[in-house]
Amino acid sequence: MLASTSRETPTAPNHLLAGVIGKFQLDINAADGSADSKSKKLEHLQILEQRASAQMEKLSSNLEALYGGRQDVPAVLGKLLEVFIAKGLERPDELKQLDAARERDPNWFSSNKSIGGALYVDRYCGTLSNLEKEISSFKLMNVNMLHLMPTIYKTPEKDNDGGYAISDFRSVNPAIGTMDELRELFDTMRKRGISPVMDVTVNHVADEHAWAQAAKAGDPEKLGYFFAMSEAEKDEYEKHLGVIFPDIRPGNFTWNEDIGRHIWTTFMSSQWDLNYSNPKTLAAMAGELMFLLNQGAEALRLDAVPWLWKEKGTNCIERPEVQALLGVFNNMAKIAAPGTVLLSEAIREPERLKQNLGPDKCQMAYNSMTLVHMWDALTHEDASFMAEALRRHANVPEGTALLNMVRTHDDINFCFDPGSADKFGIDILERHKGLRDFYLGDNSYAKGVVFNENSKSGRLYLNGTTGSLAGVEKAIEAGDPQLADAAIRRIKLLNGVLLSVPGVPMLNLMGGDDRGQVNDYSYKDDEIQRKDSRWVNRVKRDVDFKTKSPLEVQVMGRVFDDTVDLNRVRAQEMPAFGAGPIQVIDTGKAPVLAFARENEQQKVVVLANFSQSPQKVDQEHLRAQGMTDAVIDKSGPQKDQALKIGDGIALAPFQCMWLVPADGHRPQTRTTEAATA
Ligand code: GLC
Secondary structure, three states, X not given: OOOOOOOOOOOOHHHHHHHHHHHHHHHHHHOOOOHHHHHHHHHHHHHHHHHHHHHHHHHHHHHHHHHOOOOOHHHHHHHHHHHHHHHHHHOOHHHHHHHHHXXXXXXXXXXXXXXXXXXXXXXXXXXXXXXXXXXXHHHHOOOOEEEEOHHHEEOOOOOOHHHXXXXXXXXXXXXXOOHXXXXXXXXXXXXXXXXXXXEEOOOEEEOOOHHHHHHHOOOHHHHOOEOEEOHHHHHHHHOOOOOOOOOOOOOOEEEEOOOOEEEEOOOOOOEEEEOOOOHHHHHHHHHHHHHHHHHOOOEEEEOOHHHOOOOOOOOOOXXXXXXXXXXXXXXXXXXXXXXOEEEEOXXXXXXHXXXXXXXXXXXXXXOHHHHHHHHHHHHHOOOHHHHHHHHHHOOOOOOOEEEEEOOOOXXXXXXXXXXXXXXXXXXXXXXXXXXXXXXXXXXXXXXXXXXXXXXXXXXOEEEOOXXXXXXXXXXXXXXXXXXXXXXXXXXXXXXXXXXXXXXXXXXEHHHOOOOOOXXXXXXXXXXXXXXXXXXXXXXXXXXXXXHOOHHHHHHHHHHHHHHHHHHHHHHHHOHHHOOOOEEEOOOOOOOEEEEEEEOOOOEEEEEEEOOOOOEEEOHHHHHOOOOOOEEEXXXXXXXXXXXXXXXXXXXXXXXEEEEEEOOOOOOOOOOOOOOOX
């Protein structure tokens, strides 16, 4: 046991830790079991104590930020330590080994080999046992992180917000499988090098969750996990709050007859917000997170983090306490499950979503910036706005990574970077108007569906699969191979950029991104889903080629081949696409996004033409990056053919290139003011 200093009071953090460890030692020694198993437990207890000791200062300061001034802070600290140590002791041996390996390789999640995929088990293949059979296909795609969307949990049957109302973090949806099957699946995935990612709705639980049920039945302790308010108090808060789903569920509260008060429900009525000003809620949620990590989840996607802390008189978004809460969850994982990472979900402006990112908060964060700027650049055939946003925001601290995607299961909320907009004099609301005309109107290749029409903000919230937004749906309707070809090229361009900007790419398998699947309008026939057009993005996986036109089959095949090929090249040949900085290059060609990525092993220049016209990039910009004479496009079909740079590099419409020197030498940057911005 680590010695505590003699000057410490009994409530000093290290003294508290010593007390908690001492209690566990006694329990282990007093319990039944062989001497061997006891000594193994005591050995692991020592490891947990060392890790906890290294976290104590940060944990104490996080709790101070949350509950400072309260008498019971030491008790809260003691309680949390008990949860962390107990769950750390329960961790299965194979996961302890994973922890030890990852402590030696803390950036394991951010290499070029990191490629994610996200899917609904029910809509992808029906059951967990079917998913196990799909593992080879994920390996083929080089997907090594798999996010199973929350329909995997037990949820209310009807209004469950696509699984984000969770009734029990410890039960699997019986239609999909069992918790034993999930653990076995995770075991197999781990052995085959695929990290499971699971959702935790840290902001809320379903009104069917046992805590909510107990609160409804009059349990005062569980009622304290939630916000229950009188009409007057609710109105006081409501004055400052926004509305998330104006079309579906106006307001932020739901009247509950049993409790006789209004319950805070930021999202849907079935999602009851958790009250973290009550430390018992925090300890209880920590227990749920640890349960999932101990089943073998290697990353937890913490849902809707901006809303985690409420403060009267504010809009209750992104309060500073949110950072401290994420910090506590981070302390927990570093102590009990250090081989895992936290991923924060927030669809906000880049500066805001990066607040949640940090080696001591969430090591990964959703990055909607790449997504919104790519769709914007395609619309305007101009990548300058995106280039500026990348220049400002794409470089992140060591030990962290952004999670990029082309589409998610949600609407696209165009949270542009305001600083970059200012630089170009872009009026953001005007930009939204232009995007609205493009994606919802008749005069483009895209087929989008509006979401949150009743939002008074004037902003566009857009739904649609990658396939439909990139032109596949209209091309197939018209039966036009040329239009289909352009759509396929756009999808390849989006993926080419996705896989090369800093961060971990996440393939949206729930939108059929691997096959260019188009919008699924069947949600309109469903009593619950019809109110929520986000379902148009959440397609059932459909690879039944017999029912499709030859053109459709061709599109699906080409998109799949392109995706597999790009993923393979990234994972096997592009070490520079792992962690490491980006340098944006100003080529003077607005439609072309150009940047360099480099690490000790490799330097790559990426050129991406967002326009339907061919473009040429002057040789000077490649020479400034140390590229001489000839380069090879690693993402192209002729990977062995060198391109002479003397006449500049010609890009076909929507072409993306990953250029490395043909001679295989790692180039040195030539810093000329004129060539680089
Ligand atoms: C996140 C999810 C979204 C859900 C919301 C509430 O934004 O991505 O689908 O509706 O949180 O849980």
